[in-house]
Amino acid sequence: MAVSERRGLALRSPAEWGHRLLLLLLLGGCSARIHRLTLTGEKRADIPLNSFGFYTNGSLEVDLSLLRLGLPETEEKAPLVGFSLTRVRSGSIRSYSSQDSHDCPLRKNSSSSLVLFLINTRDLQVQVRKYGEQKKLFISPGLLPEEPSELGLPKSEHAVTPKVDSGTTTAPNKAKSKPTVSQGDQQGVSRKDQELVLGLGHLNNSYNFSFHVVIGSRAEEGQYNLNFHNCYNSVPGREQPFDITVMIREKNPEGFLSAAEIPLFKLYMIMSACFLAAGIFWVSVLCKNTYNVFKIHWLMAALAFTKSISLLFHSINYYFINSQGHPIEGLAVMHYITHLLKGALLFITIALIGSGWAFVKYVLSDKEKKIFGIVIPLQVLANVAYIVMESREEGASDYRVWKEILFLVDLICCGTILFPVVWSIRHLQDASGTDGKVAVNLAKLKLFRHYYVMVICYIYFTRIIAILLRVAVPFQWQWLYQLLVEGSTLAFFVLTGYKFQPARDNPYLQLPQEDEEDVQIEQIMTDSGLREGLSKVNKTASGRELLR
Structure with a gap:
């Protein structure tokens, strides 16, 4: 798109935020490799x-x-x-x-x-x-x-x-x-x-x-x-x-893509198929175990499909950039829309699981509601910064500013979503000392400690290790950065689904049938056969209030 056309679009200032965002999306696919x-x-x-x-x-x-x-x-x-x-x-x-x-x-x-x-x-x-x-x-x-x-x-x-x-x-x-x-x-x-x-x-x-x-x-x-x-x-x-x-x-002889970007078309296409297969498998698991399925499980399925569609449009964009020097505007818009939805769904899902929503309690506390009030706007800002960066040339005056905004906001979001997990762990620690159902609380405590470690590893790997690898490898192998980021994201999705799967034999969603009082604490912390389900935990009004 010519510079005069960009100025003509910039002069139009729609009243609604959605139209303004769509305008940024349209501009996002204009710079390309020319x-x-x-x-x-x-x-x-x-x-x-x-x-x-x-x-x-x-x-x-x-x-x-x-x-x-x-x-x-x-x-x-x-x-x-x-x-x-x-x-x-x-x-x-x-x-x-x-x-x-x-x-x-x-x-x-x-x-x-x-x-x-x-x-x-x-x-x-x-x-x-x-x-x-x-x-x-x-x-x-x-x-x-x-x-x-x-x-x-x-x-x-x-x-x-x-x-x-x-x-x-x-x-x-x-x-x-x-x-x-x-x-x-x-x-x-x-x-x-x-x-x-x-x-x-x-x-x-x-x-x-x-x-x-x-x-x-x-x-x-x-x-x-x-x-x-x-x-x-x-x-x-x-x-x-x-x-x-x-x-x-x-x-380059093969097209308009840089040496590190040439393999990205195939990479994003393969990863899109992997996330699609993971989403289909997850939906099949939900359909087989409807008894223990919560709303958070369907939200996890929507995240997998949104991630797959976003990678699909990203792959198609790279194909047209390589052959023509610029993407198709309609496909670029779809990529940025799905990218925005994927980013918002990812942090919302992590925060909901970390807060114990549906697994530990059905109502979010005031502190957790404030976390969502912070994370969701920050994710919108991060995605807007990403879209603006894609619509600007690297030499533009505001390019570096938006790049720093994206980096800072992403770090804030990654740090913020850890608070609900920490609060859930503290809540379960307090409940294990006062509640009679010690086995329930300790098994859930073990679950959320594992999930906390998973989130830390995912953030650390995708934000630090992968970036250091990108700096260290030769120029033609820098696409390994995207491979590690997408691969670690897929592994994080799979492990999260495995931990919180709604199967009847899930050790974290149901309790064993024997009396909990006969079970020793050491055996509880190491026994992988424990099962805790909210349907069996909430037997009394007092227990229900405690889990809230």
Whole structure:
């Protein structure tokens, strides 16, 4: 979707929240892997544009159609601005993250910066400086043709000449813009010195140029970060706003997906089938044991089916992104809707089970109601943050803000849902000392302690271990992060269903038939044959009130 169309949609402000959310959903599938970024009045010194994993014959195309620098008239030196293309070993850590904020990467001959594109507004040229032994990294002006050659190498006849203002009044500017026509000869000489010179167009007080990069061998494969730098704004207190419009197109031989994203289509499809099979099996268990089925059991079934549908739409989205460079908007909307429902159902189900609703008591306490009043709005905010992030380019000004909001809200939700489990454990501990049915309370206490450990392991694994693995593995294996997250989620669902299954022989839902007074405490804590069911526990009014 074009930038003007996005602005037209943004001007419409529906009164209802559902319509606004739907608008965000529609915008969520627009950026895709063909990135278009327009920034106006930007003051950042470093703008992370994108990160992409390239295989051999992969290509990167950059079209800077507008760069307007708002520098003061008293400034005599040409501003140091340009792009940096960096290859990193980890996909989530950027090369300049460890540098001093006052240090501009364009001023240093750092070995970590693979290629620098230095924009010289005085001489109307772009100096390309390579660092490291990157002999087969092909850089040429212009964009690649629609159908590249068999070898994947650029063709000089398709190079796009930057637009030069023919009405420029200064003679030096005219003379300096002429070499853009004969760039081939200049590049042929400068390639030997590992430095290229590209032409810089000047039109209506703005600058423009384009280039493309082709990965020529397996030695050049890796995760690349493309950043834009304005060194004039690197010193606090003298930031000057500037405008930039850039188009970025990244492609691998197999499609528009990054190296780590290529297996995700099959991965999400397989996991969708697994969650669907788990949901069908769970429903069959509920239909066979209607005597001990509670509402929470059907909520668990709805969660499994919602998760399966969300992964299905996610998989289809990746298929169209890989083949066309952008998803189908209708499918993207369905993915975000099911993703929102899945996130809300997951935390609601965990909180309900942790509070002992239906298994220990039928009425939620005031503290537990407050927890739900916190978790549900936070989950809505987390999903809105996710949708906004998907609708924004990585270089947008508010992208990092929404990313931090998503991370913080997710941690708060994960910590909050632990409170109902802790309260249930404390309630059962108190009841085991006063209630005559010690076996009932101790078996339930054992159950919720196990569930508490499961929730802790699930949160710890998906939020910490999997992220650390993503940073540690090579760029082409980073899809293992999604595999571990989805696999651990499926394992958590299966274990939760096994613990709380409504079968008659479930040791946690029914009591043994013998008298509880003859059972020793040690045997109760270790005997896996214990059964406790609410239908048998609530025999008296006093016992019912206690469980409430």
